[in-house]
Amino acid sequence: MTITPAPAIRESPGLTTISTITGGSGRQTVNVNVPVGYWELWYTADPLVTGGQDSTSSTGTNSALFPSLSIKITDAATSAELKTIEPPGGLDKNLWQRSGDPRPWSEKFYKGYREFTFDITARHVNSYVLEIRVPEEK
Numbered sequence: 001m002t003i004t005p006a007p008a009i010r011e012s013p014g015l016t017t018i019s020t021i022t023g024g025s026g027r028q029t030v031n032v033n034v035p036v037g038y039w040e041l042w043y044t045a046d047p048l049v050t051g052g053q054d055s056t057s058s059t060g061t062n063s064a065l066f067p068s069l070s071i072k073i074t075d076a077a078t079s080a081e082l083k084t085i086e087p088p089g090g091l092d093k094n095l096w097q098r099s100g101d102p103r104p105w106s107e108k109f110y111k112g113y114r115e116f117t118f119d120i121t122a123r124h125v126n127s128y129v130l131e132i133r134v135p136e137e138k
Helices: 093-099
Strands: 015-023 026-034 039-047 054-056 062-064 068-075 081-085 105-109 114-123 125-135
Touching: 015 026, 015 114, 026 125, 039 068, 068 125, 081 105, 114 125
Parallel strands: none
Antiparallel strands: 015 125, 026 114, 039 105, 039 125, 054 062, 068 081, 068 114
């Protein structure tokens, strides 16, 4: 399977990327050590375009494909869930053409100094990119 890259995530002044996670459709689990108390997750995805979200399968049945990306973040030591993140409004390239491309998305976290597990589930996407960013040292 060839993975086409999701759009690059723009730089964010004052932050530096400590880990980049990339992938395509499927499930992936990655652990990342966050060495500071404040950090941000920046993410983007390149969803498959399905021709109006309707397609006919090889068996002749009608089915709809709905691209999705879910990122469950847990404390690696305790398995306590920190948050589950999904792109607001979903992954719909047709909608983005009409209303503007919302990518990339970002989330802020004020709980760090520990290792986190990122359980990523992507469906019907060409690719995704996640970046864990921390404040630059001064």
